[in-house]
Structure formats: structure tokens, C-alpha cells
Amino acid sequence: MFENLKVWMNGKLVPWSNANVHLLSHGFSRASSIFDVFGIHPTPQGPCAFRMDKHLDRFYRSAELLGMEIAYERESLKKAIAESIEANNIKRGLIKILGYYSEEAIISLVLDSKLDVAIFAMPESDELGLDKTEPISICFSDWRKIHPATVPVEAKACSNYLNGMLARKSAKQRGYDVGIFLTTDGYVAEGSIESLFMVKNGILKTPKLGNVLRSITRMSILELAPKLGIEVEETNIMPQELLAADEIFLSHTGIKVGPVDRIEERVLSPVPGKITKKLQQALNDIVTLKDERFKDWIQYVGK
Numbered sequence: 001m002f003e004n005l006k007v008w009m010n011g012k013l014v015p016w017s018n019a020n021v022h023l024l025s026h027g028f029s030r031a032s033s034i035f036d037v038f039g040i041h042p043t044p045q046g047p048c049a050f051r052m053d054k055h056l057d058r059f060y061r062s063a064e065l066l067g068m069e070i071a072y073e074r075e076s077l078k079k080a081i082a083e084s085i086e087a088n089n090i091k092r093g094l095i096k097i098l099g100y101y102s103e104e105a106i107i108s109l110v111l112d113s114k115l116d117v118a119i120f121a122m123p124e125s126d127e128l129g130l131d132k133t134e135p136i137s138i139c140f141s142d143w144r145k146i147h148p149a150t151v152p153v154e155a156k157a158c159s160n161y162l163n164g165m166l167a168r169k170s171a172k173q174r175g176y177d178v179g180i181f182l183t184t185d186g187y188v189a190e191g192s193i194e195s196l197f198m199v200k201n202g203i204l205k206t207p208k209l210g211n212v213l214r215s216i217t218r219m220s221i222l223e224l225a226p227k228l229g230i231e232v233e234e235t236n237i238m239p240q241e242l243l244a245a246d247e248i249f250l251s252h253t254g255i256k257v258g259p260v261d262r263i264e265e266r267v268l269s270p271v272p273g274k275i276t277k278k279l280q281q282a283l284n285d286i287v288t289l290k291d292e293r294f295k296d297w298i299q300y301v302g303k
């Protein structure tokens, strides 16, 4: 599906099928790689990135948390992103930046080299599902969220996503779309690739930072909601509280706000609820530049 695309790999645009490393590269065989993902949206002025500056901050922060160094400066990556968007003619889609050790390493665990970088600019497709509007069903995962004392959960490290894969797999086996992790202390955390929000009695609540990814969409919703007159709380949420929520939605840079219509046996209605709908609309206005107040959240990329 993506075979006609070009991938930016360490300074060059290469065909999709040439974007490879050796199976024994440290990045592949030891999962010592990091990534970040952000959405591209069509606007009258051309393709725009949603909070690319924050995503690039997080990409460098992920490397720092893991004691790694990225081989390229931020300005080079910004140019490379624009080049990738143009080369692949992306209007609506996703950018995925991957930092990885391509060096083959049989027994070495610690490398002195810098991280190589690949940038994937991908157009909207069924697989990405960015424009999917169907509500999401969720259940509690039997797998707990990795504890922050074991690896930095705030780093977007590829290895952390084995945890996510297990939760997603068991949810699918039970007939749900997404499995929600609890922390090892028993509080609600997040989905495999989604932050979680709930509404109770008009108050928007989300798990506090510490055990969850420092999501850029989550941060944006927390900044936006009070401006729409919605009270917000970053707090510990017990599973029973989530089960009794008036509204629930998941968020990430791709879907922005994805309403939940079922949690375990309980069906939520109406979906989307009032606050979910308000936030969905507001974010949509921001990414299409209809709401000028947040124009610094949007960066022009490509031509």
C-alpha cells in the first residue's frame, strides 16, 4: 500500500522497499529505537502539522531519557519532514520519525554511536484510519502498564510497545477495540497508543502524568478545555469510576478525539456525549485553521 512512497533515511530520500536495516542491528534485535508520530492536516494554505514543535521536543526528550543521542539537529529534521511531505504529496496523513541504531550488535548492550533517523510521510488510508468515525469499545486489560521504575514510560521507546501489543491483542480476543491498562497500583492509565479521558458531572478527568505517555493531544485538550468553559482534573482514576463515567473518549494525534460507546458490559449513550463533541469540533476547527486563537499549534510544512 505504501510501496510507492519515498522514505527520508539519513539525509537521502530512498524507495520504501530500501528503507531497511540488518536483522542484527541493535535497533531491531535489541529494540533500542525511539519514534514519534504527528498528524498532517489539509488547510487552504497547504498541508499543516499539528504541534510539530512539541513532537520534536518529545523525540529529543525520548533520546535523552534513554541516554541516546540523535545524529541530526532539529533544523535538519524539520527540513527533512518538509522534503518528505513534498516528495510524497501528502495532504492528510501522518509523519513517523524513527531514531534507531543501525549498527549490528551481537552481544553489545551499550553503544556509543548516535541514532540514525528515518522519516515516513504517509497519506491517509484505511490502514491509518485517521478519518474513521465509528465509536470505540474498550475493556480493562489484564496486562498492567509498565512501571516507570523499570523503563522511562515517558520515552516513546519502541520496546515499550510490546506492552501495548499484549493489551491490544487480549482486547481483540475479547471482542473489544482497545484494552485499557491499569497501573501496577490499580489506577486507570491509558490504552496501547491512546490517552484516556472521562467526563463525570460535567468535569473532564484524565489520569495524571507519571505512569502514562506525555501525550501532545492530551496536553492540548487540557489547555483547550478550560477555554471552552470545561473544568478539567488530572487525577488518579479508579476502574469503578471509569465504569460509571457519563462520557469517555480516547485521544492521539491521529484520531484526536475518539468517542467510546462501550466499556466492558456497559453501553454509553448518547455517543459522542456533549463535552466529547464540543472538544471534537474545537480540535477540528483548530487543525483546519478556522480557530485563529490556536494558530501557533499549527506549522506549515511542505509547499
Ligand SMILES: Cc1ncc(COP(=O)(O)O)c(C=O)c1O
Pocket: 037, 190, 191, 192, 193, 194, 195, 213, 214, 215, 216, 217, 218, 251, 252, 253, 254
Ligand atoms: C501509549 C500512548 N499514549 C498516548 C498516546 C497519544 O500521544 P499523542 O497525543 O502525542 O499522539 C500515544 C500515541 O502515540 C501512545 O503511544
